[in-house]
Amino acid sequence: MTRNPRDLPRHTVEQRFVHWMNALSVILLALSGLALFHPYFWPLVHLFGGGTWTRILHPFIGLFMVVFFAALFVMFWSDNLIDAADREWLRHIDEMADGNDQNMPEEGKYNGGQKLLFWAFTLCIALLLVSGICMWRAYFNLPDTLVRVAATVHAAVAALMIALVIGHVYTGIWVRGTFRAMWYGSVTRPWAWQHHRAWYRRVARR
């Protein structure tokens, strides 16, 4: 299908691929992790072939995600450095959530919320990796106190991370015209003008 040739390219195919590998991993990790976290979610083990398979697979999916998140980090970190406009954006985040973007500053490729989320994901994944390794009994047998702290940290950070992922998906749905930026990589010019005007000015001139 031919789309409007004036649409602005936003994400390369490499960026989209890496993003969706992360998305796939985080969904599988959330489902298998929740199953092992609370009896309410135990039936989710059947998606993975039973309890033992869930226990075996979860850490390997975690490592898989770490590899793809590292790639995502390399591709995206420089676009996510927080500047003065982002801080101004974050000060008005409640107005944005209220549906009024009149007072939002002109934003670059990503807004303050997106950038904050990027760094929050980075921190969460680092903590989940370290604490997860500590809990991996099949290969590691570390001191009890360390494993206990790691288990608590892993659960708390994972819950936060899943909440952030839900928020991330929801904001993509809520701001209409956004999903396509990650599906097939382009956005419309009015979308860019409205939500990322500084970025629009930079790329639309070319």
Added chain:
Amino acid sequence: MANDSLDIIRRSATTTQPPDERRHLEVAKLIDVSTCIGCKACQSACMEWNDLREEVDSTLGSYDNPRDLTAASWNVIRYAEVPTGNGGLEWLMRKDNCMHCADPGCLKACPAPGAIVQYSNGIVDFQQENCIGCGYCISGCPFNIPRFGPTDHKVYKCTLCSDRVAVGLEPACVKACPTGALQFGTKDQMKDYAEQRIADLKERGYQKAGLYDPPGVGGTHAMYVLQHADQPSLYSGLPDDPSISAWVSLWKGPAKPIAAALLGLVALGSLFHYILKGPADVTRESEEAVEDEERP
């Protein structure tokens, strides 16, 4: 192993109430360290009854053999040489095995429904067919008892011979003990018997003799008579005041409903935000602005 003649009163990762009608007496094993001679008959009997064969290891230079509990060694005698103040030496032997806590940390930590159960007689038992091999029970245990099977990644520990007890027999270790250092009966009987032993020890100069039935884990169904009950750690590191770690209590306690509530609120919050505010659409003004910009 599931035992039909024993009711399960607590079951891992299970949120509904287990059967509660029948009443069984609480049992206990009493380990009188003051009459233990360190012969390891209990270890042999355990291996024999439970069909366990430990791999032959090299010597540590002490009588500890095997040197630690393993998936195939569910009890070991630990030998501690403790210097006394006057230049002498006390040789303290302690049979180490699962304590069968009334409030078991292993069961609390276990995420697999029915992999760890507590029978109404107080025995805490692992059901390996339900075990997923995560090892959370190892973190949950305040006594460092459960051991990971190196190949099957299932966790093992003393069952207090729940299969024997269910048909009215004493545990194999108790049956084999030649000195009467191991006793088995109802928990009350064992406490009474321990009192006699403690009175005897006090008469012989062990003023601090006492029963080890630590309240931090709700009491245990394996108890010790210790000559030095004021210093349990003398006995190869028996915990002085064991309880389930605060980290495990947080992880397996408030963290679960708080995390579930957080996720529910975020999901519902997103839904209701959309219902209240609708999508953030591109406005007519933005479309016109772009058209103006691009007009030559």
